[in-house]
Amino acid sequence: MPRKKQSIKPNMGTAWFLAILVIAILAAFFPTNISTNILLLILAICGAMVAAYNITIQEENQFLISTTALIIISMAFMTMNIPDILKEFLSNLVVGIGVAGFIVAISLVFKLAIQK
Numbered sequence: 001m002p003r004k005k006q007s008i009k010p011n012m013g014t015a016w017f018l019a020i021l022v023i024a025i026l027a028a029f030f031p032t033n034i035s036t037n038i039l040l041l042i043l044a045i046c047g048a049m050v051a052a053y054n055i056t057i058q059e060e061n062q063f064l065i066s067t068t069a070l071i072i073i074s075m076a077f078m079t080m081n082i083p084d085i086l087k088e089f090l091s092n093l094v095v096g097i098g099v100a101g102f103i104v105a106i107s108l109v110f111k112l113a114i115q116k
Helices: 012-029 036-054 057-079 084-115
Strands: none
Touching: 012 036, 012 084, 036 084, 057 084
């Protein structure tokens, strides 16, 4: 029996994730006079919104595994001899996704602690 195709349902979490991608790309390819701290704060806020709006209880484990893999692979690429623009993009991406993963992980720890 053929598998049913899963469709992506756009919601606020999807919009925040796309904001992380767009900001990470724009900041890497078009440097501006915006302070690095402000850029990282914007990425962190977008990551927090992804965690708040997009991740359900059923998706927590898969999200944490994929976030961990993405961060490890991005960090490995940053140690390689790749252009600085790509390193900047990956570091921006790690900030946004890392905050989302951190918030989901902390909430999962609290849920596990309350259950026992």
